[in-house]
Amino acid sequence: MAGCPLVVTPAEMVVRFGDPASVNCSTDADVQQMGWEAPVGATSTPGPAVIWTVEKLEDWQINPLCFINLKDTYQCSKKLNITLYKTPDIVSVSALDNGPMVEGTEYHLKCNIINVAPVQKLKVTWYRGNETVHAEVFNETSKVPANVSSTLRVTPVGDYNGEHFICKADLQLGQNGPETDPTVTSSPYMAVVYYAPVFKEGTDNKEVNLGENVTIDCSAEGNPVPKILLNYSSAVNVKETIRGRQKGISITGATSTNAGVYSCDAINEVGRVTRYVTLTMKGKTSPVSSPTIWWLLIILIAVLILIILISVHSYSKKHGQYSFVPDKANDGSEIPMTPQSNGVQA
Structure with a gap:
């Protein structure tokens, strides 16, 4: 009732299920009687203060009410705003789809939260490793414990193989609750993801020296472990190498x-x-050494010059160009030279 001269301390309470609770109600008015109305812990007194006390609070529907009766027959009351909470008995992760996961295909994981209250204060957070991937809150208004769940949609890639998925259930109870929000975390769910092979090295061009040793690595990762097939032209100096499962x-x-x-x-x-x-x-x-190459070049040039000289000499003979040295007759006189022409007498 508005204007009711009652002070409830604390005005709001957050209590864990089964814990004790104690609240004071006081007034500065001239009262005939004041007290608490509740299924447990009800009490009354002439005033000016009265305490409601419960050793184990286990009533989910309880709404304690502090009241006063004034001497002029005026009566008023105030309710205690109380939140009774309970952490989940179980928080677990399971797969809704048959596994293993396949890269690029959507799968669903389910977080099961068993026997928690109040649900409207619950926040579920999903993690992949240390990374937060999804969070969910609930709009239910029921005060009693309930079972709820949260679903995570996952489209895995190869890097997810072996990753741990975890869901954490937090009761966010506000400033009147515990200093640290009550939290229950699931056991890790390890993802098994099938993914296509990936070579450790990509397409490549190799330029090598003659006589050099060469290794072409065909190592590949994948799940399941990939089978490696090699394609090459066989030769006496070419062979396959095997290191574990790699070739x-x-x-x-x-x-x-x-x-x-x-x-x-x-x-x-x-x-x-x-x-x-x-x-x-x-x-x-x-x-072949460099000096040897030079000697071969010199010899080749000399042979070319000789061939040219022989060719020039042969050419001159064919065209009637001769050179004679005059000889002497028996009597010592010089023999006269008579020019010749192609078989015709002068």
């Missing part, structure tokens, strides 16, 4: 015949991926 291609003393495209296929139930490696060869330095 690769090893080339010892690479030659020009090893140039080409090598590929690795990784296959599991979710998908198939291929990695390509193109191998090219650099030129190899000639074992």
Whole structure:
């Protein structure tokens, strides 16, 4: 009633189910009688104060009422605002879909909160590892304990494999509640996620020196563990390498015949991926020394000059160009030279 000269201390109470409770009601008015009306702890006194006390508060519907009767027959009262709470008996996470999860497919996880009150003060928070992924509050008004649940929709990726999903139930009881909100956390739910293979190295071009050793890594991750298939041209210096469940291609003393495209296929139930490696060869330095090369060039030039001289000489003979040295006759006189023409007498 408005204007009622009653003071209830504290005006609001938050009590854990089964704990004791004690509230004072007082007045400065001239009263004939005052007291508390309640299913448990009811009492009265001539005034000016009266205390309501309960050793174990277990009545979910209780609404204690402090009243006064004034000497002029005026009567008024005030209700105690009381919240009785209970933390959940169980908080657990389960899967609503048959597992394991498959990358890219939506799945649902359920957080079950058993026997909690009041539900309208409850907040459920979902975590993936240390990351908050979802939070939910409830609009129910019931004061008695209830079972509630929260659903988390998950579209997993490969990185979720082995991650822990946790839900935490908090009773947010406000400034009149405990210093720390009562909290119950579920056991971790470990996600098993099937995802397509992923190569540790991508498509690549390798340029190597002749005679160099080469390793092509075909390591891949995936769940289930992928099967690795290798595609390459066989050669005496090429072999497969195996390290645990991983495979690769090893080339010892690479030659020009090893140039080409090598590929690795990784296959599991979710998908198939291929990695390509193109191998090219650099030129190899000639074992012939530099001085030897110069001598070969000199000899080659000399041979070319000789061929040119011989060709010029042959050309001159064919065109009648001769050079004679005069000889002497038997008597010592010089023999006269007579010009010749193509078989015709002068």
